[in-house]
Structure formats: structure tokens, C-alpha cells
Amino acid sequence: MRSSIPFFILAASAFSSAIVLPTANDPQILSALTTNTKSSNAEEQRLIQLSPFETRWVTEEQKLELKRQGRNFMDITEHPDLGLQNAIATATAQKKHITFPEKPAFQDTIKPLLKKLNKKNIKANLEKFTSFYTRYAKSDYGRQSSEWLLNRINETANAYPGLELAPFKHSWKQSSIIARIPGRTEKTVVIGAHQDSINLFLPNLLGAPGADDDGSGTVTILEAFRVLVQYLAESGTQLEQTVEFMWYSAEELGLLGSQAIFSAYEKEGRDVVAMLQQDMTGYVEKTLNAGKPESVGVITDFVDEGLTEFIKGVITEYCDIPYTLTKCGYACSDHASASKAGYPSAFVIESAFEDSDKHIHTTEDKIEYLSFDHMLQHAKLTLGLALELGSTKQWTESKGDKSGGEL
Numbered sequence: 001m002r003s004s005i006p007f008f009i010l011a012a013s014a015f016s017s018a019i020v021l022p023t024a025n026d027p028q029i030l031s032a033l034t035t036n037t038k039s040s041n042a043e044e045q046r047l048i049q050l051s052p053f054e055t056r057w058v059t060e061e062q063k064l065e066l067k068r069q070g071r072n073f074m075d076i077t078e079h080p081d082l083g084l085q086n087a088i089a090t091a092t093a094q095k096k097h098i099t100f101p102e103k104p105a106f107q108d109t110i111k112p113l114l115k116k117l118n119k120k121n122i123k124a125n126l127e128k129f130t131s132f133y134t135r136y137a138k139s140d141y142g143r144q145s146s147e148w149l150l151n152r153i154n155e156t157a158n159a160y161p162g163l164e165l166a167p168f169k170h171s172w173k174q175s176s177i178i179a180r181i182p183g184r185t186e187k188t189v190v191i192g193a194h195q196d197s198i199n200l201f202l203p204n205l206l207g208a209p210g211a212d213d214d215g216s217g218t219v220t221i222l223e224a225f226r227v228l229v230q231y232l233a234e235s236g237t238q239l240e241q242t243v244e245f246m247w248y249s250a251e252e253l254g255l256l257g258s259q260a261i262f263s264a265y266e267k268e269g270r271d272v273v274a275m276l277q278q279d280m281t282g283y284v285e286k287t288l289n290a291g292k293p294e295s296v297g298v299i300t301d302f303v304d305e306g307l308t309e310f311i312k313g314v315i316t317e318y319c320d321i322p323y324t325l326t327k328c329g330y331a332c333s334d335h336a337s338a339s340k341a342g343y344p345s346a347f348v349i350e351s352a353f354e355d356s357d358k359h360i361h362t363t364e365d366k367i368e369y370l371s372f373d374h375m376l377q378h379a380k381l382t383l384g385l386a387l388e389l390g391s392t393k394q395w396t397e398s399k400g401d402k403s404g405g406e407l
């Protein structure tokens with residue numbers, strides 16, 4: 001990081017006249033680059049980003065207060081340069097623009113596999129995952145829940161020897177996890193959920209079962225992963241694209257785990273062609289009580305339009321319920337980290353955002369409020385998307401500024 005500072009500042013000033021670079025031009029971000037922020041006392045100042053153009057120094061307690069008020073943000077203290085290479089590529093018209101397939105094309109393979117998704121597995125995994133007192137990322141419980149998850153993924157993938165499974169370690173106790181299914185190419189499709197939970201009142205003391213947020217997303221993608229690797233092992237198939245399942249740590253602390261991963265990916269020049277985040281996949285009560293149809297909430301703000309359009313087609317093709325379009329604001333989950341790195345990213349949630357689960361971030365975020373049938377629908381979407389984009393042979397890619405270079 002230290003050796004990259006001169007280049008960073010140089011790059012920021014070189015392109016500042018050609019493009020608005022909120023990250024690179026912000027004096028607070030530049031100061032974060034040169035400030036040692038490793039200390040961990042309560043008064044430690046953290047730099048948060050509340051929108052593409054708004055940053056602020058706050059304490060950990062102020063972060064919690066913002067979250068209690070429903071404000072989302074990225075804590076960019078450790079990765080203030082995430083998105084820099086994306087910004088430069090955009091400014092120099094080198095940014096890659098991907099055109100996604102017009103519609104799903106692998107029904108013959110995927111439809112029989114959907115029947116293998118089993119909500120009993122989803123339920124058993126969620127019961128165990130929510131039995132940890134909390135999955136707060138800085139706690140020993142959070143470390144233990146992550147170790148259990150890693151073992152569970154490993155057991156689930158037993159039949160598939162090609163898998164590369166590893167924890168992605170952080171400076172806090174709970175690791176993120178990446179399960180990589182190598183394809184014929186390095187082009188990578190990412191399926192994500194976050195594994196940590198939080199009690200926003202006293203995170204170090206109070207329990208946080210985090211059944212919906214985001215235990216539900218964690219076990220939903222795990223079940224899709226199970227059926228996918230079993231299919232690949234039994235049929236001897238290698239996908240065209242590499243597919244990576246990721247379980248992020250510390251989403252609740254400002255998308256810390258996903259920023260660390262996508263910052264590394266951006267620096268390594270990884271070719272991520274699509275990223276889908278699922279954060280809360282199990283609560284439908286409010287939707288049904290309002291007399292609305294159960295549906296998958298497709299987020300339309302701060303996401304890649306082309307990928308989101310394709311996901312709508314995947315839901316229509318492979319799910320038994322429709323989708324509804326909804327918004328959740330800036331940095332509302334880990335797809336924001338991938339998006340900042342320049343990767344096409346999307347987000348789906350259990351319902352329209354206003355009908356989503358209000359028990360989250362408390363001791364009341366429990367399994368008893370959730371629908372495993374609904375999680376199964378999200379698992380169908382996940383398996384459908386992973387196999388569709390994993391199998392696509394022809395990608396239309398062009399360079400230019402069509403994406404607008406969102407930061």
C-alpha cells in the first residue's frame with residue numbers, strides 16, 4: 001500500500017480534469033492513505049463513504065448509530081484505493097463493457113437439477129449456523145462460526161476434487177471464505193452472501209442469531225453450491241467460466257471483507273464478469289400480510305443494468321414466483337464492493353425492500369419468522385445463474401465508457 005501512494009496521487013491528478021474521481025480527489029481519502037489506522041481503541045477514527053460523493057470520519061460507535069438509523073456506508077479506512085484502477089480505466093476509455101446473453105439458454109441441463117435443491121438441507125444448515133451466540137466478525141463466536149462454515153462447505157464439496165477452498169484472512173477474527181470452481185477460462189462469475197451478524201445495540205455483549213441477515217443468504221448459496229458441484233462431479237463437466245462462491249466477513253462493519261477481497265482482485269487484474277449478492281432471502285410475512293404476491297426483490301439502484309436484466313430472465317425461467325423491482329440505496333450490501341472495483345454486480349433480496357425483515361440486527365432475527373420455501377426459490381435462481389453464466393461460450397465485450405464508470 002505505502003509504495004502505491006505516489007502513483008495513486010499522480011493518477012488522481014492526471015485524470016481529474018477528464019473525469020470526476022470522488023475517491024481519488026477526496027482529501028479525506030488521501031489523508032487515510034497516509035494515516036496509520038491500525039489502533040483499535042473506542043475513539044479510533046474510521047473513514048466511511050455514505051454515497052459516491054460523501055465521506056466522513058467517525059468512531060465505531062458512530063458507525064453503529066448510523067446503522068441504527070438505517071444509513072448504509074462502506075468503511076473505506078483500509079481500502080481507500082478500491083476502485084482506483086476502475087476509475088482510471090473509465091477515464092482512459094479502457095473500461096470493459098460486457099453484454100450479457102439475451103436470455104437463458106441451458107434449460108435442458110438446469111431444469112432437472114433444480115429438483116435436487118432440498119430445503120431440508122437449507123433448514124439444517126441454518127439451524128446450526130444460528131446456534132452460534134453471535135457471528136459478530138470481531139468476536140471468537142464469529143471465528144468459530146466461520147470455521148464451522150468452512151468445514152461444512154468442505155463436506156458439501158466432498159465429491160468434487162477440483163474445488164479450491166480457502167479462508168480469506170483479515171486483521172479481525174472472522175475470515176471470509178472463497179470456494180473456487182475452476183473453469184476453462186479465468187473469466188469468473190461470483191456468487192456472494194455475508195456470513196457475519198451483528199446486534200447493533202451492544203455487538204460485543206448481546207446475541208445476534210442473524211437468521212435472515214444473512215444466515216439465509218449463506219445457506220441459500222450453499223445449497224446451490226452443493227447441487228452444482230455434485231452435478232459437475234457426476235457428469236465430469238468443466239464449466240467454461242470459473243465460478244466462485246464467497247461468504248464475506250464483516251459486511252455489518254461497512255463491507256470490510258468484500259472490500260478486502262475485491263481490492264485484491266482489482267490489483268491482481270482478475271477478470272470478474274458478474275457478481276450476484278444475496279443478503280436476506282427468507283422473510284415473506286410482510287409481503288403476504290399486505291396481500292402482495294410472494295416474489296424475489298430485484299434491486300435496481302447502484303447495480304449493473306445488463307446483469308440485472310439477465311437475472312430477471314433467470315428468475316422468470318427457473319423460479320416459481322415472479323420478481324418485483326425495488327431499491328436499497330448506496331452500499332446496502334457486498335455487491336457495492338465488487339461494483340466499486342468495476343465488476344458488473346447485482347443484488348436480489350427476499351421482497352420489495354420496504355417489506356423486508358425488520359427483526360434484523362437484534363436478538364429477534366430468528367428462524368421462526370422465515371420461509372424455507374422462499375429460500376428455495378433463491379437457491380433456484382442461484383443455481384440457474386451460476387450454470388447459465390458458467391456455461392456461456394460467447395461473450396460480447398467492448399471497451400469504452402458505456403457503463404458510466406460508477407464508483
Ligand SMILES: [Zn+2]
Nearest residue numbers: 194213214279
Ligand atoms: Zn446483511
